[in-house]
Amino acid sequence: MPIIQVENLSKIFGKNPSQAQKLLDEGYSKEEILQKTGNTVGVNRASFDVEEGEIFVIMGLSGSGKSTLVRLINRLIEPTEGSVKINGENLAKMNKQDLREVRRQKLSMVFQRFALFPHRTVLSNAEFGLEVQGMDKSKRSEKAKEALELVGLGSFINQLPGQLSGGMQQRVGLARALANDPEVLLMDEAFSALDPLIRKEMQDELLDLQERMQKTILFITHDLDEALRIGDRIALMKDGSIVQIGSPEDILVNPANDYVEKFVEDVDRSKVLSAQNIMKRPETVNIEKHGPRVALERMREEGLSSIYVTDRSRNLKGYVTADKASEAKKNDIKDLTEIMETDVPTASLDTPMNEIFDMIHDSPVPIAVVEDGKLRGIIVRGAVISALAGSEVSINES
Numbered sequence: 410m411p412i413i414q415v416e417n418l419s420k421i422f423g424k425n426p427s428q429a430q431k432l433l434d435e436g437y438s439k440e441e442i443l444q445k446t447g448n449t450v451g452v453n454r455a456s457f458d459v460e461e462g463e464i465f466v467i468m469g470l471s472g473s474g475k476s477t478l479v480r481l482i483n484r485l486i487e488p489t490e491g492s493v494k495i496n497g498e499n500l501a502k503m504n505k506q507d508l509r510e511v512r513r514q515k516l517s518m519v520f521q522r523f524a525l526f527p528h529r530t531v532l533s534n535a536e537f538g539l540e541v542q543g544m545d546k547s548k549r550s551e552k553a554k555e556a557l558e559l560v561g562l563g564s565f566i567n568q569l570p571g572q573l574s575g576g577m578q579q580r581v582g583l584a585r586a587l588a589n590d591p592e593v594l595l596m597d598e599a600f601s602a603l604d605p606l607i608r609k610e611m612q613d614e615l616l617d618l619q620e621r622m623q624k625t626i627l628f629i630t631h632d633l634d635e636a637l638r639i640g641d642r643i644a645l646m647k648d649g650s651i652v653q654i655g656s657p658e659d660i661l662v663n664p665a666n667d668y669v670e671k672f673v674e675d676v677d678r679s680k681v682l683s684a685q686n687i688m689k690r691p692e693t694v695n696i697e698k699h700g701p702r703v704a705l706e707r708m709r710e711e712g713l714s715s716i717y718v719t720d721r722s723r724n725l726k727g728y729v730t731a732d733k734a735s736e737a738k739k740n741d742i743k744d745l746t747e748i749m750e751t752d753v754p755t756a757s758l759d760t761p762m763n764e765i766f767d768m769i770h771d772s773p774v775p776i777a778v779v780e781d782g783k784l785r786g787i788i789v790r791g792a793v794i795s796a797l798a799g800s801e802v803s804i805n806e807s
């Protein structure tokens with residue numbers, strides 16, 4: 410079961426939310442609704458699941474509804490419509506006591522401005538959530554120390570926040586949330602106040618932490634690069650609605666509409682896309698069955714100047730060029746092995762685009778994408794160029 414289930418969730422601020430929702434459903438825009446009714450659309454019928462152990466990013470420009478959505482998820486505000494379930498339990502049905510328990514044990518917030526107490530030590534700040542829960546001193550110290558170790562602050566526990574850099578302060582905030590050992594970390598623009606280099610460092614650290622601890626993380630950001638970098642999946646919001654949910658690659662390669670397309674136009678694709686996103690189904694000949702004559706025919710039919718050679722189980726053996734095949738045919742050579750090149754340019758499914766770009770530059774043949782020795786696809790020059798340029802690319806798996 411997904412750990413968070415959001416269904417048809419709406420929040421409209423103002424005096425007549427149900428009238429506004431009706432207009433929204435009829436297709437009026439957020440702006441028109443504000444003009445007509447004076448109500449503001451916060452979130453409009455959002456639906457998604459967050460699976461255990463994933464980093465789910467909610468991404469959108471300022472005012473698109475991210476914070477409202479997070480506040481609905483921990484029920485700091487009440488929805489106009491729809492539901493939020495945590496581990497299958499409907500938040501709307503919980504009393505205050507249950508809700509407090511959920512916030513404590515299941516969802517921990519990490520904030521943008523760290524929310525640290527300046528006169529408390531790092532350790533005491535990290536203990537804060539546990540202190541509020543009434544955990545005794547020695548136990549909470551132990552847990553807070555563990556969390557501080559995890560974020561690399563083990564030797565700073567007696568410092569005051571003011572003695573630490575911004576990045577380190579953010580780690581204290583993160584340690585405080587981790588000390589609670591929540592099922593889900595809610596991170597609302599958690600890295601937005603950090604300068605770019607530190608921010609990147611924190612992103613790496615979060616990914617690393619995630620790998621070690623398999624936490625479920627709901628991460629809010631207005632920064633597309635950040636979203637693409639850390640998200641397993643991203644929900645892209647505009648005017649309160651989710652316009653697309655998908656992996657970073659999905660969003661780049663198959664933008665759902667003009668808005669998303671425009672949005673991702675300037676992204677450095679070389680960092681996000683990998684071989685599997687741009688490979689296509691290869692034409693091949695079978696080393697056990699075919700000779701130079703068949704290879705040549707196939708290349709002529711498909712307009713290729715070379716063709717990959719595999720065995721019956723698709724293990725990659727090499728390639729032959731049209732020139733060699735035609736010469737072999739003339740000289741009545743029957744065996745592909747005699748004319749086959751075995752020095753093949755290969756990539757794996759997750760080889761990043763920038764490496765492929767470098768490889769394809771001086772490669773006489775398309776790059777072979779290989780997994781466990783088997784040929785999974787090929788990458789032609791044009792696909793690399795058009796993917797980098799952001800135009801349509803075809804995704805084909807063999």
Ligand SMILES: Nc1ncnc2c1ncn2[C@@H]1O[C@H](COP(=O)(O)OP(=O)(O)OP(=O)(O)O)[C@@H](O)[C@H]1O
Binds near residue numbers: 470471472
């Ligand atoms: N308490 C409120 N009363 C009225 N309108 C609100 C309230 N809170 C948010 N809104 C409106 O709801 C919309 C979504 O705001 P929200 O803060 O969720 O966006 P956001 O994507 O988090 O933006 P930011 O990145 O600037 O925080 C905005 O139009 C905002 O003006």
